[in-house]
Amino acid sequence: MPRTSSIKSMNKIQKLFSGNKKNILSVYFTAGFPKLNDTAVILAELQKAGVNMIEIGMPFSDPLADGPTIQHSSEIALRNGMSLKRLFAQLKRSAICDSPAPVLLMGYLNPVLQFGMEKFCKCASEAGISGVILPDLPMDEFLSSYKKLFDRYGLKNIFLVTPQTSAERIKRIDKLSEGFIYLVSSASTTGTKKGISPEQKKYFKRILKMKLKNPLMIGFGISDRMSFETACSYSNGAIIGSAFIKVLESKTRVNNFIKSIR
Secondary structure: OOOHHHHHOOOHHHHHHOOOOOOEEEEEEEOOOOOHHHHHHHHHHHHHOOOOEEEEEOOOOOOOOOOHHHHHHHHHHHHHOOOHHHHHHHHHOOOOOOOOOOEEEEOOHHHHHHHOHHHHHHHHHHHOOOEEEOOOOOHHHHHHHHHHHHHHOOOEEOOEEOOOOOHHHHHHHHHHOOOOEEEEOOOOOOOOOOOOOHHHHHHHHHHHHOOOOOOEEEEOOOOOHHHHHHHHOOOOEEEEOHHHHHHHHHOOOHHHHHHHHO
8 A cells, every 4th residue: 555644745746846946956867877776876965965856767778758868878777787676676775755855757658567557656655756757658548547546656747848739738737737847948859959049948938928837847958057047047947867967977976066057
C-alpha cells in the first residue's frame, strides 16, 4: 500500500510553488551516469547545493526528444547496467524523504509499461518521488488509464507545452495540472540551442498573457546564469539538463556549477 501520510499531505511540488515563488532552479541528470552507482551521490550533492527541484532521467535506448548530450548519457547509463529496478533500489537508499526539494522521474513510457505502471507508481511513492514526466504519454491515455493510479500513490503527472501547442490544449493542460507546467522553450531537441532568442521570448509572453493558474518551469536551452535569469523573468523558474550532464562529464564540482547559475 502507498504511504498514506504522504499522500494525504500536500505534495512537495505544491509546497515548493506555494506563494508564487520565483527563480526556482531544477536540475536534470541521468540515473547511472557517469557511473552506475553515482545516482544517490549526485542527488545528495544537488540537495546540499540547495537546488529547489531535481529531475532524474530514466535512461532509454531510443530517446527521440533528447539531444546528443543526454542521449550519450543514456547510452552510457544503460551500458553501465542501469534499469528501473536498479534505480528504485538506489533511491530507497537515498535521502529523498528527508529533503524539502521534490524529486521527479523523467523518461519515456515504454520502459515504464514494461516495468508495470502500478508497480512503477508504488516503487516511486515508496522512494519519495513527488512527480513524473513522461512526454510521450498521451493526455487522454493518462486520464483514462493511469490518473487514478497516480492519485493513489501521491504522484503528480507533469504535462509539457511547446511553441506548437494550441491555446485550447494549453488551457486543458492547465485545468488538469496539479504541480507545474513544463514549458519547452523550443521545438528542437534538448541541448541543441544556447541562449534565449527573441522568438522564444515572444512565445513566453504569449503564454503569460493566458494567465494560467499553474506555475511555469522553462526547460531546453537553459545552460548558464544569463539564460536562467532570462527564463525566470517569464516563469517561476527554469530547468537545466544538458549543461549539467556536461558538468558531470568534466568532473566539475556540483556546488561550483550551481553557484555559477545563481
